[in-house]
Amino acid sequence: MTPTDPLVLRRDDDAVARLTLNAPASRNSLSLAMLDALKAELAALAAEPKVRAVILDGEGPAFCAGHDLKEIQAHRNDPDRGRAFYEALLDRCAQVMLAINALPQPVIAVVEGIATAAGCQLVAACDLAVAGEAARFCTPGVNLGLFCSTPGVALARNLSPKPAMEMLLLGEMVDAPTALRFGLINRIAPPGQALETAQALAAQLAGRSAYSLSLGKRTYYAQAGLPLADAYREAGKAMADNMLAADAAEGIDAFLSKRPAVWDNP
Missing domain, CATH: 3.90.226.10 (2-enoyl-CoA Hydratase; Chain A, domain 1)
Incomplete structure (x- = not known):
């Protein structure tokens, strides 16, 4: 160097x-x-x-x-x-x-x-x-x-x-x-x-959904320091947001249709 x-x-x-x-x-x-x-x-x-x-x-x-x-x-x-x-x-x-x-x-x-x-x-x-x-x-x-x-x-x-x-x-x-x-x-x-x-x-x-990984990482660290009931509320809100995302709709449809998922990654 x-x-x-x-x-x-x-x-x-x-x-x-x-x-x-x-x-x-x-x-x-x-x-x-x-x-x-x-x-x-x-x-x-x-x-x-x-x-x-x-x-x-x-x-x-x-x-x-x-x-x-x-x-x-x-x-x-x-x-x-x-x-x-x-x-x-x-x-x-x-x-x-x-x-x-x-x-x-x-x-x-x-x-x-x-x-x-x-x-x-x-x-x-x-x-x-x-x-x-x-x-x-x-x-x-x-x-x-x-x-x-x-x-x-x-x-x-x-x-x-x-x-x-x-x-x-x-x-x-x-x-x-x-x-x-x-x-x-x-x-x-x-x-x-x-x-x-x-x-x-x-x-x-x-190869995963970038949106879900980002949301999941943020939620994991946010809930880890919370009391149990608050942690479930935090995680539940994040998971509901995730369920509404395009990647979740695509991933579930791909699973049910037995095909590879195509994520909406940039």
């Missing part, structure tokens, strides 16, 4: 967009510049209905090693001891995680190597995750006297409480089979084949 190379690479394959964190020398750390670049790419994708699935991976041997600790340390000599920078950094990071959540398209993380601290948070923020057999995950902040509180937000929404607290309290590396058991990832691929596995999943998603 040269200083002029983009921090996030984008490559499209038909209806699937692939975003690659492109700072291998820093293990694709989430510096402020990296977060800004990723946020800009996500904003662009949100406005492109022709893209129906997104893959997120990292260049080099690591997916993402979390925040740039050198950048963090460099601001300790600021007049406010770095508080303004740290708050801006964490706010920007939260904006990126929320942008993934709000993106109309499903996002698949691809992990070969390590995903640690905010990098592990990034995996948890994605809708799906595929890891190579050698992938490892960790929220090691506690080992540095810096508890991974913001990664804990994403972990708490992916893992049950005991595995989430185990990762956060112990700060130990978790291998791919354990991450699968904990609920952090969906699939384990043979070494070097995580991207290929994710591309196959993305192709499946791209």
